[in-house]
Amino acid sequence: MIKIEKVSKKFTKLIDKKKKSEFYADREISFTAKEGEIVGVLGPNGAGKTTLLRMIAGIMAPTSGTIEIDGLNYEDNDIEIKRKMTFLTGNTKLYKDLSPYELLKMCAEYYRVEKREIEERISLLSRKFAMDSFLYQRIGSLSTGQTQRVAIARCLIHEPKYYILDEPTSGLDIISSKVILDTIKEEKKKKKCILYSTHYMEEAASICDKVIFINKGQVIMIGTPEMIKEKTKTDNLRDAFFSLIEGDNNG
């Protein structure tokens, strides 16, 4: 289980040549995500979604608050937690000089996948994401859709327990998006825990068990899509979000 408690992240930005100011990208965020659950993190650009997911993935450290994964924290168990996790963003860049095969092998080695299993997993993922025809081509020569398939395969190579996906379908065509969404659904069936941020409210409504609305670095509502719609008396998550931020602005 992922347990986030009062997590805040403060940054310093330069106003002009000499002046600096501090601001919170995320402020006192708390929630949990369980195995077999897809949790959607929704909010506009600059809401603090990416920073939050980066902290959960262990790329950044929170300024305050605690992040626990299976009862472990990053300060003491950095490597152990990262072995259970994968992180994918919509603009994840892959090594253009490597082939998908080399990339998958390298990732598997980093995650300490048994040597005898590596080849088997690569061929399984290659079939699953139809990568056979370009498995040994340089990634730099692949199309956007092919590259995104390689990026997802990379996430699955070590069979992680937790998926941290930051706008994974952003900018993709519907076919490539479907590949990602189908993978998310499949992994949920395997009792994996998926944290998923997106701009696309309809997409989130269709796959998320739980939704967290974030605005200006703060959680404005958490609940199932149905519950949120009911509470905000709206028909869809988009309207629900606008009604919540209007209320927030009026308040």
Added chain:
Amino acid sequence: MDSIIITIKKELRGIIRDKKSLLMMALTPIFIPTFVILMSYIFEEMTTTQKIENYKIGLNYELTEKEKELLSNEIEPIYYDKIELMEQAYKDKEIIAYIIKDENIYNIYNNSQSEDGSIVNAHLISYLEGYNTYLGQEYLLDKNIDLSKVYHNITYYNNEIAGESVFGNQVILMAVTFTVMAITLTAIYTSTDTTAGEKERGTLETMLTFPLKRRELILGKYAAIVISGIITLAIGVTLSIVSLWYVKNNFSIYDSIIFNINFLNIFLIIIILIFYTLFVSGLCISIASFSKTFKEAQTALTPISLITCIPMFLEMLNINLHGFISFIPIINHTTIINEIIIGNIDFSSIIIIILSSIVYIVLLLTYIVKEYNREKILFS
């Protein structure tokens, strides 16, 4: 340890597959034979086509046959009736010096501080000393005195022994300078590519999600840069030895020269160059890591490329390795190489340089590992 090895493999694969990195690593040393052969050709041209210059001097007296014999071929005497005309000729730079003879007193007028004046001065003193001796011998012969008892008590011969020479040392120094240059450029390019380049390409974020410590990440990158530098070193040293062997056997200027390139010298130079590679790689990765883009890192590292000129400057300034200099990185590496080339092997200095290099490398790596743990360096 496994994560470091995986990172090294990943970085080396990237370096080898990147044409620019490969070019920097393998092709820069190709300048070594090109320049060694070219410089040898220029040196040979200089020595074979250098014409003997005639220095014109003024005299107010006629030379005897013996004096003509004693005066160097390089000196061309011009006779003047009047001293004023001779002085005017000196002022007009028609002659470089003049001698005024008054009975048996000879006054040389010359600026011996100038380059040509000092040469002429030596010739004129030699001529007058010789003539003085000749007159003494004539006097003794008149008196029937055995000249050998006065002038030929000892016999000496001047035999040329093959040894070091300016040309020989310069051509070896050039080979070493280009090797140092190639190593430095490789370290600059690969450290830029593996740190700032990785940030710019957006792959660093992916790396940070992998289960590896930041320390392992930076050490893996550092090791890959060092390996690239050592490959360049190996190519550079091999090409240096081959090109020096070639010029030694094909250019007559090196006929009587012994190049100080025996097994021990080569071994010591390689050891020093390895520590230079380790140091300069650490320095480059430390600087490049603060840059956000490839271009920014290259700008920051440009001053490092000037390091490549240090061996030549040290040779020009004739700096010797002593206490304090032994601890200044890069200068100590290049100075000790210069010393080894001319045959001055000081093992205590070599040990000091190796130990101080290890200390600097550890400090640089500790610093950059610490910085890599800060988010500012990764996400600024």
